[in-house]
Amino acid sequence: MAPDGTTQYISTKSDRVTHTRFTILTAILLLATVAYADRAILSIAGPGISKEFGLNHVQLGYILSAFSWAYVIGQIPGGLLLDRFGTKTMYGATLVLWSIATILVGFIGKFTSDVSVALGLLFSLRFALGLIEAPSFPANGRVVVMWFPKDERGLATSLFASASYFAVAIFSPFAGWLVAKFGWPAPFFALGLIGIAAAGLWAVVMYEPRNHPRVSKGELDHIVAGGAMVDIDASHELLARPTVSWAVVRMLLGNRMLWCAYVGQYCTIALSYFFITWFPIYLVQARGMNVMEAGFATMVPAISGFLGGIAGGAISDMLIRRGWSVSWARKTPYIVGMAVGCSLVLSAFTESNTVIVLLMTVAFFGKGAASGAGTWAIVSDTAPREAVGLAGAIFNCVGNIGGIVTPIVFGYIVQTTGRYTVGLYFVAAHCLVAAVIYLLFMGKIERVEMR
DSSP, rough: OOOTTTTOOOOOOOOOOOOHHHHHHHHHHHHHHHHHHHHHHHHHHHHHHHHHHOOOHHHHHHHHHHHHHHHHHHHHHHEEEEEEEEOOHHHHHHHHHHHHHHHOOOOOOOOHHOOHHHHHHHHHHHHHHHHHTTTTHHHHHHHHEEEEEEEHHHHHHHHHHHHHHHHHHHHHHHHHHHHHHHOOOHHHHHHHHHHHHHHHHHHHHHHOGGOTTTTHHHHHHHHTTTTTTTTOOHHHHHHOOOOOOOOHHHHSSSSSSHHHHHHHHHHHHHHHHHIIIIHHHHHHHHOOOOOOHHHTTHHHHHHHHHHHHHHHHHHHHHHHTTTOOOOHHHHHHHHHHHHHHHHGGGGOOOOOOOHHHHHHHHHHHHHHHHHHSSSSSHHHHHHHHHGGHHHHHHHHHHHHHHHHHHHHHHHHHHHHHHSSHHHHHHHHHHHHHHHHHHHTTOOOOOOOOOO
């Protein structure tokens, strides 16, 4: 133990720079992918659920939004728990619990055939899933702040922020095959078991940087010199950390720069939830695809969005290394990416399924680039040390209101108009709003200091 009370790192290896932080990054990418897959599989199973229980578009919209109601409610409590108990414990425990909630969805058809009962159970279990998952993405941001220097955070955050695309690319075809082969409950059973296995892996690989058995002194020095907050999960710091006051919450809610980031996250989440909820249903109900075809049709836009996220984060980090300010290095890929995302509105003007998939591919590359550079990377760059979890939670709380609004509004639009065209206008408008806010209103991106 060092004189200042911190854990002293004693190297038993050479001073060569290891890359253990990328093993940790791979782990949070896996967990984020499982988390998003839990949200996305309902859209693949949705047509089968609607058919079995006779749900209309509005009812299905509420079921698709149930996760986000609880996810938003749970953000601030989840962030406070992260700041108090640390990342490894909270992430592992919640992963097991949300996997159990996912498995239970698959048993609803065994329990009842009554529409109202099924509707209540579906909403309740998806609500429980959202409440339990609430700390997951703030935890990802916390791990990046802990393990990565500033000029690598864009790429690191872009990977877990792009997990929604990765999840869709992997699990939508898989879930489509399971539904076609075994019925709509099958993906819930499969993904729940995968989540429990991922929790076991997390318990094995996650350590604080100073205590990781495979981190060299060279790597530790590198990440500390780059501004990583390596001690934020250390037991002495967790125990000594004062309870976050309402004054801190008011400060995080009163900062214009942060509010622009919150609104930007809302807009990107709105697009994500269109993609993981209504887009596969749109392909089945409006474009005439079967469930397996829709699952495979979502792969190309999903992969494109994932690659866009990596590109956006990598470009942002490169701009910082070349001397750009953090503000414009983060904002430029976001603004350009969201402008490109507007192209999805052109889907309303074509009858070709191939063209629709291509347009979504371009739009979600842009949206991915924006997310990779200008969402969680900004939280990592600006959150006060004493409230990293809370800052990420507020950011994710406001942003995920988009996960409530988009499925419900889209469902009402389709139910009222009998078409998906106006819904596509509604989704595309979020891209334009976000680009304008970052360009004209955000101002300088800098770390918020506790007063």
